[in-house]
Each structure stands twice: as C-alpha cells, then as structure tokens.
Amino acid sequence: MRFSIFYEHQLPQPWDADSEHRLLKEAIEQVRLADRLGYDTVWEVEHHFLEEYSHSSASDVFLAACSQITKDIRLGFGILPLPPGYQHPARVAETAATLDLVSDGRVELGTGETSSGAELAGFGVDRDTKRAQWAEALEVVARMMVEQPFAGIDGRYVSMPPRNVIPKPLQKPHPPLWVACSRRETIRLAAEKGIGALSFSFVEPEEAKVWVDEYYDIIASDRCVPAGFAVNANVAVALPMMVHADEAEAIERGIDGAHFFGYALAHYYVFGEHQPGRTSVWQEFLERREDVGFARSIITADQAPLGVKVLQQGLGSLRGAIGTPDQLRELVRRYEDAGVDELIFVLQTGKTEHQHIMEALELFAADVMPEFAARRDEHEAAKRERLGNAPLRALERRAPPQTVEPGYSFGPGESGEPEAGxxxxxxxxxxxxxxxxxxxxxxxxxxxxxxxxxxxxxxxxRSGDRRLEKTIGSRAGLKAVFAGMERQFVPERAAGFTGDIQYDLRAADGAIRSWTVSVDGDAAKARTGPSPDPKLKITMSLSDFVRLAGRDLDPVKALLTGRLDLAGDFAVAARLGEMFGQPSAF
Known part of the structure; x- marks a missing residue:
C-alpha cells in the first residue's frame, strides 16, 4: 500500500496580511519532510473562488515549487478540472508535460469535472454536460501528449486544428491518468476508462472493498476501453489524519480541522448560501456543525477501532484516521485487506497547526508505514496476477493515435473566428x-x-411558491412532471431495484397529494395515489417538489435543512438522480 498527502490549502477566517504567504510556505515545508520520510505522492487540488475551503487555485505553480525541493515524492494534480471552460485541453497537456520534465518524470495527472456552483457559474460551465465535457477533454489531452503532431479534433465541446502540442512528457506514453470520484458510479466510470480512481468520499474499508472489487472486475472485462494510451489500475481513498501517542491529544489536534474540511465542502457543494468576501465559513461551522453531521461531542478517546464515520445518539460525525499509531495501523490493515492501493491523508485542514502536521507525518512514517511498505511488492504482485493480461487486451480495444493528413500546413494569417451563442x-x-x-x-x-x-x-x-403550486403543482402539471420521469428512467442505473417510490406532496392548505412511481427493472410507471408497500417514501411540500424537478433546489440541501423527509431504503434514494437521468443524486 502507498501513503500520500493531500492539499486544499484551507485558510479559515480571520486572515491577516501574511496568512496566505505563511500557508503556502508551511505546506512546502511539509512536502519537503514527506519526501524525506518516504511518502509516495503529494496531491494538490485546483479550486477557484472557494474562500476558506481551498486557496489552491494554481496547483501547477505549487507542485512546480515542490518539484525543486524534493527528490522522490510524486506530484499529483488532484485534480485539474477538464471542462474546456476552465482551461483549454492543450494548456492541460502542456502544463502536465512541463511539470513532468522539470520533476524528472514524477507527475500523476488527476482530472475531474467539479460540481460547485461557484466554479461552474464562474467559468460558464454547463452543469448538465460537464461530465461529457470532461470525458471528451480527457481523451483529447491524452492524444495531445502522444500524437506528434496532434491530429486535431472536431468534437462536441472541443474543436482544434492539427498542432504539435509541446513539450511532450518525460513519462511514456504519458503520466498516469486519474479521475476524482465521490460516488460509486464514478468508480465504475474510472474502470471503464482504464484510469485510476481517486475517492474523496471518506468511505469505510468494508464499503471500499465492494468498490475495489467492482473496479477491478471492470478493468478485467471488455467494458474497459482506455481513455489514454496506458491503463492505470489503482484505487486511492482519502482520509483526514492526525496521529499522536495519546488518543485524546490526537483528537484535540485534528478533529476540528477534519470536521471543518467536511463542513466547508458541504457549504460549497450542498447547502451553503455564500456572499463572496463576506461569509465566514469558519464561524458558521462553529455554530452549525452538530446539526449537519460534524458533532464534536461524540468523538471521544476510548481506544476503540476507528470508524471513519460515526453515528451516536442521533448525531453524525466524522472521525477518519485520527488516533494513536495502533489505531491507525488497524484501520490501514482493513483498507489493505479491502484491496485499496493508496491512502491519501488530509492533514492540512481548518486551523490544524503546522507543527502538529509535521509531528504526525514523522510519527506515522516511523511507527505505522514500515509494516505496509514491506508488503508493497506482495500487494502489487497479487494485483498483477488478478489482472493478468487484461490491461493489454484493453489497450487493443482503444483506437491508436491519429495522424495528420499528408501536406497539411497552416500559415501566419490564419485565425479563429468567434462563434455566437x-x-x-x-x-x-x-x-x-x-x-x-x-x-x-x-x-x-x-x-x-x-x-x-x-x-x-x-x-x-422566476416563480413564487403559490404560482408554482397553482401551475406545475396542479394535477395536469404533476402528470407532466411524472411522465417526464417515466421517459427519463434509465434501467441500467436502477441496479436491479424493483418496487414503488411514493411521493407525498403537501399543498399549502395542508392536503397531501400522493403519487407513486413503480419500477420493474425495465421501465418506470407513475400513477396518482399512495402505494400499499412503498420501498421509499419521500415527503415534502408541493412547491419544493416543483423546485426539485426544475433543479432550483438541491435534494441534499433539502434533506439536511428539513425540507425533505425520507423513509425506507436510503440506498434507493441515493440512486434516484441516476435512475431518472439527472446529473447528480442524493
């Protein structure tokens, strides 16, 4: 198993004139120490406009700085957003190749689509097509790093004439490709494209085993058609981490930062209302943490095995890898048994102190890492045996690099013309x-x-609740909405589910209008009235249901704020978006 570190460059308020300067300089010192101690990769995210949660908007600059003060640690973009609104694929290929050259071939190229409204709206990226944009850009970037010259693309989202994209990376055919994953669906997608899966969902080891087994089954199947020109079969799981000989001290040093990491993530991706330059995410975290799953009171020092997520007395919380060396060793063994290839530790969180991060890096490297490093060759050998020649077969299914038509040339007077719309x-x-x-x-x-x-x-x-209820919330309007659900049903996303999903929609006068969607695996059929035996019941106001259908209300935000109630099979609720053709789910 490999062990790595991850940076968002978190910076809770209040700030002083030197806050960001000090943050980056301390992070570079932590990376220098991690390199000396034998950690495998430093993963650096790229985010924009996410105050306090992530002041890491130029990951290439930070990783380039790290490349010059380290020798062995690999440099991971974790991740670069690929929809072309963020940056042209040629810039991604050039950036990754340049860093690969100046670092002597140490780049890991993590990619993704991102889903925060701050970034999507800020860069004009369409939420509904962002995954398709990522997929097209990923293959274009891989071709740009291999084809000499790049043969051009006339795609749905990227159009570019033949050009020689230079420089080319030191690693051949290109650095290992990855994608950020927060849901099981994306883990499957990573396997289908033959790229590494970077899981940032803080998954328990036993759940991770299910994900890992499915990932490697797909890699070994005909479903795997690589996006790049090499297969990178790896699953990495991120966890908040803090270690100390005394468990209570480890909790004191690390839990608030870990909880802020999770809260700030949810603030920007789920339920937050943010005023740029005004909102204090840290202050809101202190006031609301117990209400949204980050209860401090239930994280106690009891020498028990670590649970990544904790539920107690009706309160939810996050623990992660925060404890003693013995507790971390037991947790890591569980991930090792699950087949996870790499653990990525998130230490720089919230207001966690620089010195505590340095001490934790040293203690883990001295007391925990050696046991697993000694079994690394054994792990890799077992993986090679498991896959056999599947990666080679997968590459045979991939189209070869393209070539430019003979005689193609361009002159100094050519230019691109603006396109309307x-x-x-x-x-x-x-x-x-x-x-x-x-x-x-x-x-x-x-x-x-x-x-x-x-x-x-x-x-x-542009409509208020009363207008929504009278129009789309009418019987005819609801019939149209549920008919749309019938049409959008995707059988393969139902994962074998059959049964009834009941919607109890509360009108302004208190009356309940019930609708039932029956799923039989091949189709979905909606009807008025309740179900005699619903597998899942969803209760909410009629106007909020209309806002949900119109994508003006996030389902997770509605659930966390009490505007939506669920009863029954929560696993079905988690798949609802995918089952009915939506870009995101609970």
Whole structure:
C-alpha cells in the first residue's frame, strides 16, 4: 500500500496580511519532510473562488515549487478540472508535460469535472454536460501528449486544428491518468476508462472493498476501453489524519480541522448560501456543525477501532484516521485487506497547526508505514496476477493515435473566428472547414433536446411558491412532471431495484397529494395515489417538489435543512438522480 498527502490549502477566517504567504510556505515545508520520510505522492487540488475551503487555485505553480525541493515524492494534480471552460485541453497537456520534465518524470495527472456552483457559474460551465465535457477533454489531452503532431479534433465541446502540442512528457506514453470520484458510479466510470480512481468520499474499508472489487472486475472485462494510451489500475481513498501517542491529544489536534474540511465542502457543494468576501465559513461551522453531521461531542478517546464515520445518539460525525499509531495501523490493515492501493491523508485542514502536521507525518512514517511498505511488492504482485493480461487486451480495444493528413500546413494569417451563442463558449472552433459546421449543429441539437427542460427551469426560478403550486403543482402539471420521469428512467442505473417510490406532496392548505412511481427493472410507471408497500417514501411540500424537478433546489440541501423527509431504503434514494437521468443524486 502507498501513503500520500493531500492539499486544499484551507485558510479559515480571520486572515491577516501574511496568512496566505505563511500557508503556502508551511505546506512546502511539509512536502519537503514527506519526501524525506518516504511518502509516495503529494496531491494538490485546483479550486477557484472557494474562500476558506481551498486557496489552491494554481496547483501547477505549487507542485512546480515542490518539484525543486524534493527528490522522490510524486506530484499529483488532484485534480485539474477538464471542462474546456476552465482551461483549454492543450494548456492541460502542456502544463502536465512541463511539470513532468522539470520533476524528472514524477507527475500523476488527476482530472475531474467539479460540481460547485461557484466554479461552474464562474467559468460558464454547463452543469448538465460537464461530465461529457470532461470525458471528451480527457481523451483529447491524452492524444495531445502522444500524437506528434496532434491530429486535431472536431468534437462536441472541443474543436482544434492539427498542432504539435509541446513539450511532450518525460513519462511514456504519458503520466498516469486519474479521475476524482465521490460516488460509486464514478468508480465504475474510472474502470471503464482504464484510469485510476481517486475517492474523496471518506468511505469505510468494508464499503471500499465492494468498490475495489467492482473496479477491478471492470478493468478485467471488455467494458474497459482506455481513455489514454496506458491503463492505470489503482484505487486511492482519502482520509483526514492526525496521529499522536495519546488518543485524546490526537483528537484535540485534528478533529476540528477534519470536521471543518467536511463542513466547508458541504457549504460549497450542498447547502451553503455564500456572499463572496463576506461569509465566514469558519464561524458558521462553529455554530452549525452538530446539526449537519460534524458533532464534536461524540468523538471521544476510548481506544476503540476507528470508524471513519460515526453515528451516536442521533448525531453524525466524522472521525477518519485520527488516533494513536495502533489505531491507525488497524484501520490501514482493513483498507489493505479491502484491496485499496493508496491512502491519501488530509492533514492540512481548518486551523490544524503546522507543527502538529509535521509531528504526525514523522510519527506515522516511523511507527505505522514500515509494516505496509514491506508488503508493497506482495500487494502489487497479487494485483498483477488478478489482472493478468487484461490491461493489454484493453489497450487493443482503444483506437491508436491519429495522424495528420499528408501536406497539411497552416500559415501566419490564419485565425479563429468567434462563434455566437453556446457553441463559442463550449468549443471555440477554428476558421473554416467542417469543424465549425459540426460544432454549430451539435449546439442546435443540444438546444432542441433541452428546450423543454430549460423552459421549466426558467419558469421555476422566476416563480413564487403559490404560482408554482397553482401551475406545475396542479394535477395536469404533476402528470407532466411524472411522465417526464417515466421517459427519463434509465434501467441500467436502477441496479436491479424493483418496487414503488411514493411521493407525498403537501399543498399549502395542508392536503397531501400522493403519487407513486413503480419500477420493474425495465421501465418506470407513475400513477396518482399512495402505494400499499412503498420501498421509499419521500415527503415534502408541493412547491419544493416543483423546485426539485426544475433543479432550483438541491435534494441534499433539502434533506439536511428539513425540507425533505425520507423513509425506507436510503440506498434507493441515493440512486434516484441516476435512475431518472439527472446529473447528480442524493
């Protein structure tokens, strides 16, 4: 098993004039120590506009600085957002290759799509298509690092003529590719594309085993068609970490930072209302932590085996790898038994002190790491035996690098022309040729497909509760909404589920309007009235249901704030978005 460290560069308020300078300099010192102690990778995220949660908007600069004061530790982009609104795929390929060269081939290229409204809206990235944008950009980036010259692309989101994207990386064919995963669906997607899975969902070891087994089964199957030109079969799991010989001291040093990490993440991705430059996430965390799953009172020193997530007396909390060396050793063994390849420790969280981070890195390296490092070769040998020649077979299913038509050239007078509308922001086309036409047609096709849904979303956003209830909340309106659910049902996303999902919708006058969606594995059918035996019951106001259907209300936010109640099979609730063709789920 490999052990790595991860940075968001968290900086809770209040700040002083030197806060960010001190933050980065201390992080570089921590990376220098981790390199000397034998940690495997430093993973650095790239986020934008997420005050207090992540002041890491230039991961390439930070990793380049680390490359010059370290010798062995690998340098992981964890992750670079790939939808072209964030940055052109050519810039991603150039950045990764340059860092690979100056670091003597130590880059790990983690990728993702991101899902915070702050970033998506800030860069004009469409939420509904961001995964498709990531997938297209990922393959383009891989080609750019291999093809010499890059043969060009006329895609749905990226359009670029042939160019030689330089420099090329030192690692051949390119650095290992990864994707950030917060749900099991993305773990499957990683396996299907033959890339590493970076899990940031703080999953328990026993649950991780289910994910790992499915991941490697897919890697070994015909479903694996690599996005790149090499298969990177690895599963990494991130955990908050703090270790000390005294358990109570480990908790005192690390738990508030770990909880702030989780709370700030939820603030930007789930329930927060943020005023840029005004909101204090740290102050809100102190006031609300117990109400949203980060109870401090139930984390106690009892020498018990570590549970990554804790539930006690109706309160939820996060523990992670915070405890003594013996407790961490037992937890790591469980992840090792689950087949996890790498644990990524999140130490720089909240207001955790620099000196405590340094001491924890040293203690873990001295007391815990050696046992697992000694079994690393054994772990890798077992993985090779498990996969056999599956990676080679997978690469045979992948299209080879493309080549440029003989005689292609460009002159000094060529330029790209601006494209009106969405096509210009999604994929700036090059001048002339069929590429512009295909991009324009794709834009028109997407507009036609989503026109009705966009009209609903626009109506919901500008309407009050009373208007929503009288229009879309009418019997005819609800019939149309549930008919849309029937059409959008994706059988393969149901994971074998059959049964009834009951919606109890509370009108302003207190009356309950019940609808039932029956799923039989191949289709979904909606009807009015309750179910005699619902597998899942969802209760909420009629206006909130309309806002949910119009994507003006986040389901997790509604659940955490008491606007939505669930009863029954929570696993079904977690898959609802996927089952009915939505971009996100509970």
């Amino acid at each position: 969405a096509a210009a922001t999604a994929a700036p086309p090059h001048a002339g040729g069929p590429g512009r036409a295909r991009v324009a047609l794709a834009s028109l096709r997407r507009a036609a497909e989503t026109r009705g849904e966009q009209a609903l979303q626009a109506f919901v956003k």
